[in-house]
Amino acid sequence: MSKSRLAVPGAAVAALALAALFLPATGANAAPSADSCTNNWSLSSAEGYANGKWCNYDTKVIGTVHDTKADGRCPYVRGGLSNGGYVDSDWAGGKGKSRSFTLRAPSNTRFTSLSMRYIGC
Known part of the structure; x- marks a missing residue:
């Protein structure tokens, strides 16, 4: 093997490594996009x-x-879906307790309503 043949693969690897530094992140390593949360909602019950x-x-x-x-x-909160289904939040238990939640609609659906419900605890 000649020296020029060995230098080419090394140069190619170096070029690929350098290119990786300047390419934008995509796929699983990409930064998540910001949520667009535009409208407030509130519910109350007994x-x-x-x-x-x-x-x-x-x-x-x-x-x-x-x-x-x-x-x-x-x-707890129930989110009604455009396909007739629903997604429930975790419940808050005991007077004075609170629970934060995130409800996500399955693919090809969206939330059309929210309601307050309760369970015995």
């Missing part, structure tokens, strides 16, 4: 209240649910 924001063209809902009564009922 068991508590919840509030938050609609995000990403109603495909994501963020918020916090609060339990305001020592009644053995723990409130």
